[in-house]
Amino acid sequence: MPPETAIAMRPIGVIRTPYAALEGMPIQPGGARESLGQVVLDPELAPALADVTGFSHVYLLYCFHQSAGYKTTVTPYLDDTPRGLFATRAPKRPNPIGLSVVEVVSVEGNVLTVRGADMLDGTPLIDIKPYAPAFDAPAGPVRSGWLEGRGQTVGDTRSDDRFVGPD
Amino acid sequence: MPPETAIAMRPIGVIRTPYAALEGMPIQPGGARESLGQVVLDPELAPALADVTGFSHVYLLYCFHQSAGYKTTVTPYLDDTPRGLFATRAPKRPNPIGLSVVEVVSVEGNVLTVRGADMLDGTPLIDIKPYAPAFDAPAGPVRSGWLEGRGQTVGDTRSDDRFVGPD
Numbered sequence: 001m002p003p004e005t006a007i008a009m010r011p012i013g014v015i016r017t018p019y020a021a022l023e024g025m026p027i028q029p030g031g032a033r034e035s036l037g038q039v040v041l042d043p044e045l046a047p048a049l050a051d052v053t054g055f056s057h058v059y060l061l062y063c064f065h066q067s068a069g070y071k072t073t074v075t076p077y078l079d080d081t082p083r084g085l086f087a088t089r090a091p092k093r094p095n096p097i098g099l100s101v102v103e104v105v106s107v108e109g110n111v112l113t114v115r116g117a118d119m120l121d122g123t124p125l126i127d128i129k130p131y132a133p134a135f136d137a138p139a140g141p142v143r144s145g146w147l148e149g150r151g152q153t154v155g156d157t158r159s160d161d162r163f164v165g166p167d
Numbered sequence: 168m169p170p171e172t173a174i175a176m177r178p179i180g181v182i183r184t185p186y187a188a189l190e191g192m193p194i195q196p197g198g199a200r201e202s203l204g205q206v207v208l209d210p211e212l213a214p215a216l217a218d219v220t221g222f223s224h225v226y227l228l229y230c231f232h233q234s235a236g237y238k239t240t241v242t243p244y245l246d247d248t249p250r251g252l253f254a255t256r257a258p259k260r261p262n263p264i265g266l267s268v269v270e271v272v273s274v275e276g277n278v279l280t281v282r283g284a285d286m287l288d289g290t291p292l293i294d295i296k297p298y299a300p301a302f303d304a305p306a307g308p309v310r311s312g313w314l315e316g317r318g319q320t321v322g323d324t325r326s327d328d329r330f331v332g333p334d
Contacts, residue, residue, distance in 0.1 A: 039272045045261065054310065073215070111258070130254050139283075144299045
């Protein structure tokens with residue numbers, strides 16, 4: 001793609017979580033089910049949180065702000081075989097965007113409190129979207145490739161240093 | 168957020184779909200279940216598609232490239248009441264990122280063919296992530312707020328001109 005098509009995103013808030021360091025973090029919301037996080041939005045966006053508490057879950061889109069660079073093949077936390085990057089959720093990606101489904105707890109002013117926040121404290125927020133099965137639950141049978149059968153270990157697995165810092 | 172924290176994203180490919188105009192499109196993958204789309208990646212990223220066909224579904228993250236501006240309150244396609252922007256999937260957002268769960272059909276070289284591509288032809292791709300119930304299926308009961316009970320109409324609803332062009 002020509003560089004002139006670059007897309008400028010801006011952080012619209014910050015995510016506060018109990019996780020201050022990249023090592024030893026949960027690797028997915030399943031490992032942080034009980035962790036409360038606070039999404040502190042830019043105050044002028046507070047009205048956009050109306051109706052959010054009607055939803056049990058939302059997507060948080062955010063920037064992996066401590067990741068830089070990427071490789072097209074990576075060895076994920078839950079496997080010991082190299083996999084294509086787009087078959088993994090590794091944070092080092094061409095565009096370092098993270099995606100987590102979290103549970104909505106409450107909204108107060110410009111602060112959305114959620115359960116299951118698995119990201120680093122201070123993570124820049126990019127977007128919030130409501131989770132709706134009508135849109136988001138796959139139709140038909142689901143196959144999880146190399147992750148099949150490894151889901152049970154998500155909650156117990158913690159990050160190490162493999163995705164820390166630039167390549 | 169101070170402007171110096173702006174995040175530069177770059178398109179990593181383009182999504183080819185049958186939908187050439189913003190009006191009359193499906194509003195979600197549910198309205199495009201049978202629509203085949205082709206995700207044409209930058210050729211150097213082809214190795215990152217390894218292992219993707221093990222997954223039945225992936226998330227596509229992309230840019231709503233024909234949307235500009237936003238309002239904190241919008242009236243969505245499936246409702247006639249204004250709702251907080253973050254309780255909707257409307258394309259006009261502070262960061263115009265779209266998210267769709269699509270079915271993986273095949274991978275050939277740098278081209279990923281998917282079913283359920285509900286985005287505009289020529290949409291810039293930002294990321295591909297595997298869908299895994301262990302990460303992405305909400306734990307516990309799901310509530311869909313104002314969307315509750317409206318899911319059945321997603322497949323029949325088409326876009327109009329309300330989100331076309333800048334505000």
